[in-house]
Amino acid sequence: MAQTPAPTRRAQFGPSLRNEKSKQRRAEALTGYTFLLPWLLGFIALTAGPMISSLYLSFTNYNLFEAPKWIGFDNYTNLFADERFLQSVKVTLTYVVFGTPTKLAAALAIAMLLNSKRRGQGFYRSAFYVPSLIGASVSIAIVWKAMFGDAGPVDQFLSFFGIGLGGWVGNPNMTMPMMILLTVWQFGAPMIIFLAGLKQVPAELYEAAEMDGAGWLKKFTSITLPMLSPVIFFNLLMETIHAFQIFASAFIISNGSGGPAGSTMFYTLYLYLRGFGDFRMGYASAMAWLLLIAIGIITLIFFKTSNNWVHYSGDEK
Template sequence: MSATTELRALRGRGVTGKPENKAAFLFLLPWFLGLFVITLGPMAASLFLSFTDYNLLQPARFSGLDNFTRVLGDERLHQSLKVTFTYVLVSVPLQLALALGLALLLDRGLRGLAFYRSAFYLPSLIGGSVAIAVLWRTVFGADGLFNQGLALIGIDGPGWISEPGTALGTLIVLNVWTFGSPMVIFLAGLRQIPRMYYEAASVDGASRSRQFRSVTLPLLTPIIFFNLVLQIIHAFQSFTQAFVVSSGTGGPADSTLFYSLYLYQRGFGAFDMGYASALAWLLLLIIGAFTAINFWASKYWVFYDD
């Protein structure tokens, strides 16, 4: 049999004719079901509903671009965008700075490194839970543990979660506290930097701070970029903390009205599902825009080995 004839025979049987390929498709089937039923299907339904007037009780009525034009005059939406942008632009840099600082400390080879690494990573696992949000509300209440500590040194603290000027700050602190995940990634990146670079810098007389600026930071920029993109996306999706701390209202005075919380209020509070779907797609566009800007700007400050 010639090579051409054999190739045609293989094409005729197709890749699915092989037993190992059938097994592979069988194992991938749950993932494909999840992709189409749990992810792509609801996304398509949400996109359709964003062009309708739908309240869960009556059939959806096509309304064109009305839901998207409503965002221009929605004052509470504008407030939620202001709160969310403030939360993202303040908490993410602080969180990454703290994570990098602790990673540098742990990279020095402390005794009991495995314990500290696990202890510092724990907040990332539980920081987004309802239990921690309830604890945070208790700690920063008017009679909470934080004010009790301030009272010991003669300071009468305010109700941190009940004052519009400080309520968002408590949620920013909570997000910064969940630094464990980026810290572990930073630590892994630091372990990949060859020691010879530091040895060469030491021979040239570079101080520790100069080695950090000239060696560590440039070689760590891909890891910083990776953590930055992930944490920005995560911060835009924050919901549980604001919902629990404000009892679902976004108060006081809408100072903790995250975008996702306002979306929830419109969809499941006012049953305005068409408008809520439009808000969801607007959030997708905002996150996509931030991600695209980060990728565009990365060519100016992210350095790779090649």
């Protein structure tokens, strides 16, 4: 009669080893969650909680002084009958459509100039980046308002050539160009990203193109733009989102009114006026969620269409 083989050492100690490894994994997970706990608490208290609250408030009539009253989708339907809301959408879209490409074009142009080796290169890079560090501050918005106001330096300079406009701040036709110039002036951040991308373009490609007789325009369209397409995509997406959120400069330059004639009534400024000026927090919450949805849709469109023009290293497209 065949004897049953004695259990091996591994079989004998298998369950205890598994239990020990399981305890070790639980201890490691507990340690990880312990380190994550401050962030999780901050996320719940400062991000997720307020978002859920604002979503609820968007379906209510709430004025900060009385309990919210449920009104369903009335806030959302009333938005599209609000002429000032529609104007804020128009102003914001105009700013995004014209300001973002202009800013990125300026950033790419300066990055290409700084990409060539020259004396004082570090100084020039720092000098062009500085406006991005201070450009979003309240103090710079005040200075910008003074520069483009009545009898300001800009108007005096243009008057010297006989084209004075009597101040851009009070001219509804010039406030949007003024705001776009302000955002273009802050091109430092995308410029640095473009510069980093240009450093990754192989010089051999340009040398081969020169041997084939390609000019600077051909090299730019056939080499620089395709090789930079992932960087362009990133900058375009981030600057578009940032443009939709403009608030501080518009608030300071228009004294919080969105004037003149609603020409600086940006979406976030009107949201602020409704929420903290008229105390219509439910209405403002509905505006905030519409903005979130719009930015989400635009981001989705960017990613869905990126396959047609964004080329990554190693792609066979």
